[in-house]
Amino acid sequence: MWKSLSPLKKWMRFWRLTTTGVYKLFTEWNHLRWKDECICDCWNITYVRRIYLTSWRVQSCWCFRDELRPKLHTKHSDCKTRFYKIRWCMLSRCNNKKWNRWLIYWWRWITVCDEWKDYRNFKKDMFDKYNDFVKIHWEHNTTIDRIDNDKWYYKDNCRWATYKEQANNKRNNLKNKLQNGNCNKS
Numbered sequence: 001m002w003k004s005l006s007p008l009k010k011w012m013r014f015w016r017l018t019t020t021g022v023y024k025l026f027t028e029w030n031h032l033r034w035k036d037e038c039i040c041d042c043w044n045i046t047y048v049r050r051i052y053l054t055s056w057r058v059q060s061c062w063c064f065r066d067e068l069r070p071k072l073h074t075k076h077s078d079c080k081t082r083f084y085k086i087r088w089c090m091l092s093r094c095n096n097k098k099w100n101r102w103l104i105y106w107w108r109w110i111t112v113c114d115e116w117k118d119y120r121n122f123k124k125d126m127f128d129k130y131n132d133f134v135k136i137h138w139e140h141n142t143t144i145d146r147i148d149n150d151k152w153y154y155k156d157n158c159r160w161a162t163y164k165e166q167a168n169n170k171r172n173n174l175k176n177k178l179q180n181g182n183c184n185k186s
Contacts, residue, residue: 008036014053016041016060023050078123082139083130087122090144090153110146113154125155133160145169 010021017038024047026033035047040061052058078084092099094111105111116122126144134142145161146153149171161169 008050008053014038014056014058016064017046017048017053017058019053020045078119082142083123083127084119086142086144087116087119091117094153108150109152111152113152115155116153126158126160130160137162 008019008021008023010019012019017040020037020039022037023034024037026035026047033049035049036053038046038048038053040046040063042061042063044061044063046061048058091112093101094105096102116125130142141162142160143163143166144153145159145166146169147157147159149169151157167173
């Protein structure tokens with residue numbers, strides 16, 4: 001049999017929680033647990049195990065944790081879209097030293113223009129073209145491509161392309177070398 005706990009004194013403070021003197025029996029993970037009713041400073045009522053209160057493991061309802069969490073300072077809601085991910089990968093290729101092919105971009109002085117480092121400018125320049133391209137070729141077959149591979153990322157040098165078009169625009173593509181006359185005849 002479960003013996004009931006003696007209630008905590010009313011109005012005892014534990015960080016941001018204040019006890020009300022009421023306690024209840026809850027089923028948690030197939031075990032019965034006694035929990036004390038507490039009022040948080042934000043006026044939410046929560047039930048907390050007594051051992052967590054007395055050992056100071058629980059400081060509030062969830063409001064304190066949310067205050068400590070760093071706020072995302074985004075001025076848009078595109079963070080989980082494919083368009084945003086393409087831009088993020090473009091910036092990482094050029095700026096992130098931990099990116100696996102960063103050194104190739106660094107040696108060739110390929111960077112992203114200063115305007116596009118702000119997401120809103122990149123979206124203003126490229127989003128309409130992106131939507132038009134996606135309607136034809138689908139979203140997961142869309143990549144950003146530099147028209148001239150020796151120049152950096154900026155509005156006049158970038159276009160939306162499929163993976164196949166992008167593979168044909170690589171520096172080591174033999175077809176491009178023969179068309180441009182860059183291949184040495186031996």
